[in-house]
Amino acid sequence: MLAQYVHPSKAGLFRIIRHGRQWRALCEEQEIGRHETAEAALIATRMACPQARLPGGLAQWRYIPELALAHSRVSGEGTRWRLAG
Template sequence: MLAQYVYSAKTGLFRIVQHGRRWRSLCGEQEVGRHETLEAAIAALRGNHPQARLPEDIESWRHLPALALLHSRPANEPVMRWQVAV
């Protein structure tokens, strides 16, 4: 994963993720599609989720560069969950 753009709306978290030369558009964990351009990914999300009122311009989305993603927890590492004391 190289970089991603994130937009939080009332209907969910929307992401556009760059993989090589292609872009994936996602709503939550569900993939909406794969696209050749960033603009096509935005158009697909806006078309499939008009109620979310996603912005057309990418400047309104939050950009997470590739270096910021290096600090994330690896996918194969277990998630630590705290138990609630009763």
């Protein structure tokens, strides 16, 4: 898994994940779509799930770089971190 943006909401954990050349938008394990940019994935996610009241800018999401994800796999914690918010 590569770099990703995450945002918790009452509707579930939303993630925008870099997957090769595309960005995947997910709510929990359900894929919402694939997009050319992270910003396009954010817009599509907000349109698909207006009830989640997601922030309009990626700067308001938690960014987890690829290096942190690789380290978490080694430590055995995975991506099950508690998210502030």
